[in-house]
Amino acid sequence: MGSYDNTPTVVVVLVPIRGGLLMIRRGVTDGHGELAMPGGYQMRGETWQEAGVREVLEETGVRIEADRLRLLTVVTTPDRRQNLLFGQTPPVEHEGSFVHDSEVLEVVVVDEPVRTAFPLHDEMVERFFRCRLTAETEH
Template identity: 70%
Template sequence: MARYRNTPTVVVVLVPLRNGLLMIRRALPGEGYGKLALPGGYQMLGQTWQEAGAREVLEETGVVITPEALRIVTVETTPDRRLNLIFCQSPPVEHEGAFVHDAEVLEVLVVHEPVETAFPLHTQRVRAFFEHVV
């Protein structure tokens, strides 16, 4: 029987919030620990990419977004060709009160200008968002 080594899909979500952009500070050990990133994660078997994106935003930030409202901004493959990244954006959302996050996140925050992130592709998307190129 053939054995396949498929490239996983990661859904990364740009969430406009409070006149800025929703970001997380990563708690996962290894690459990117303690650095900023956009919310996102792996698409699980049985989920649409939209459902995966909405689930990751909820788990990592406590912010509820509508899966059907997500729109693809761009699709990239990481330079090492190990992951496909679907960058998508939600319409602006309202979220009152504190953020809630899982153990993969140290902090949830809203940025109001381009920032350096843990990953070059995230940094490019954040910059494009604030340049209104998205």
């Protein structure tokens, strides 16, 4: 029986909050100091939704509900090393300050598209604000 080299799944969550989008400033080597959406690896035994809930809580202190996460898209990174699973929550209420783990330098809320550590995140952030703008002009 040969060994397998499986492609890991990274769950990235778009969290609408306080009129904007929840972001973290990365404290780890890859993209250190740059913005990204909260997310991380799905662990064996977790659903993608549970992984998203855990990562958002660890990185921001914000509680989201697994059953309210909606799948937006799945993309394989250009280097084919990871599958990125993008999900989005309905708008979230969060009182007080944000808390984060050692992998995060700070938690911020952006109210317009921003450059992130990763081109695939950039695309999703732009899409989020474009969709929001479209929805606002239709009402």
